[in-house]
Amino acid sequence: MKNVVLLGSTGSIGTSTVKVVEDLPDRIRLLALAAGNNSELLLDQARKHQPAAISISEPAKAQALRDAVGTAIEVYSGNEGLLKLATLPAADIVLIAIVGTAGLQPALAAIRAGKDIAVASKEILVMAGEIVMNEARQHGVRVLAVDSEHSAIFQCLDGKPASFVRKLWLTASGGPFRDAALWPKEKFSEITVERALKHPSWVMGRKITIDSATLFNKGLEMIEARWLFDVEMPRVGVVVHPQSVVHSMVEFVDGSLIAQLSTPDMCLPIQYALTYPDRAASDRVQTDFPKIGCLTFEEPDPERFPALSLARRAGEIGGTLPAVLNAANEIAVEAFVNRRINFPQITATVSATMAAHSVVAHPTLKQILEADAWARSETGKITNGK
Numbered sequence: 001m002k003n004v005v006l007l008g009s010t011g012s013i014g015t016s017t018v019k020v021v022e023d024l025p026d027r028i029r030l031l032a033l034a035a036g037n038n039s040e041l042l043l044d045q046a047r048k049h050q051p052a053a054i055s056i057s058e059p060a061k062a063q064a065l066r067d068a069v070g071t072a073i074e075v076y077s078g079n080e081g082l083l084k085l086a087t088l089p090a091a092d093i094v095l096i097a098i099v100g101t102a103g104l105q106p107a108l109a110a111i112r113a114g115k116d117i118a119v120a121s122k123e124i125l126v127m128a129g130e131i132v133m134n135e136a137r138q139h140g141v142r143v144l145a146v147d148s149e150h151s152a153i154f155q156c157l158d159g160k161p162a163s164f165v166r167k168l169w170l171t172a173s174g175g176p177f178r179d180a181a182l183w184p185k186e187k188f189s190e191i192t193v194e195r196a197l198k199h200p201s202w203v204m205g206r207k208i209t210i211d212s213a214t215l216f217n218k219g220l221e222m223i224e225a226r227w228l229f230d231v232e233m234p235r236v237g238v239v240v241h242p243q244s245v246v247h248s249m250v251e252f253v254d255g256s257l258i259a260q261l262s263t264p265d266m267c268l269p270i271q272y273a274l275t276y277p278d279r280a281a282s283d284r285v286q287t288d289f290p291k292i293g294c295l296t297f298e299e300p301d302p303e304r305f306p307a308l309s310l311a312r313r314a315g316e317i318g319g320t321l322p323a324v325l326n327a328a329n330e331i332a333v334e335a336f337v338n339r340r341i342n343f344p345q346i347t348a349t350v351s352a353t354m355a356a357h358s359v360v361a362h363p364t365l366k367q368i369l370e371a372d373a374w375a376r377s378e379t380g381k382i383t384n385g386k
């Protein structure tokens, strides 16, 4: 039985994780659950799964939860609650699916407490990949990927060292504006929030859906891959694959390529992270090749999607620049969703913030968080001026 701490239990990844746990009651136990604002769903989950502890962001909501769950479940709140849950002595693995930077400290706390971590929050490796991977090596714990692409690469690598790799190929659906005939560059400024929120193959949270439309999501994944698999940025490639059946590929030095395929369902990479190194029987995911018919691949368009080259530059220069890219993008997406800037201005704003940043090489966590705060304020100034 694996004891899982789930940080971010009410979001898209969190609810899929709960489904996986329900599929495998003999293998996985939800030891603890943390949620942001949705205390009603957290309460439902707690009643059903009877974890040892739960935590809610807002301290004001903790008392009502305490009254509702009784004494068998400890109730915590805030960042302190996340740290408490991430380091519970009985925890085997901590799955971090919290939006934003709030997952960073609990991830490091879990590693230092000797726990394996499963990472769904991109910020953790994008902002602090070097620190997180170094700490994981020092403490002898695993950093497992929950993202479908990184899970695919992890499965394809199957323990082979980076020296066997010619290139990692992340696949991208291309998002809703992939088709250059339907969406030429001139039309990008007319893209509405509603249109950008319609993703062709995945149902996800709002921020990540916009990131899939700009391809910033893939850019962040490139930086994550660089750290998770210890390869330099030039060995991380992106290919557009609209069917989202090939989840990613590894090209080995002998020219052989290994890919991982299935119909898209986030439950699969989540289950693999939670059952690794085992494979657990589940009927949830079925792949029908004749029905899929064909799989196609194309080059990403750098003109319409400059996010990829911005992310490549951030990953190559490293230091505090990936944290700046990430924070600037978060603020720019918020400004787009609130209709203060148009769609192409998301990448333009990120680019301007990156250009204004003085990069700190091999930063400490404190310097990373300072760069994050600086980028938020700088991007805020730019987007508020529009």
Ligand code: MG
Pocket: 147, 148, 149, 221
């Ligand atoms: Mg992904």
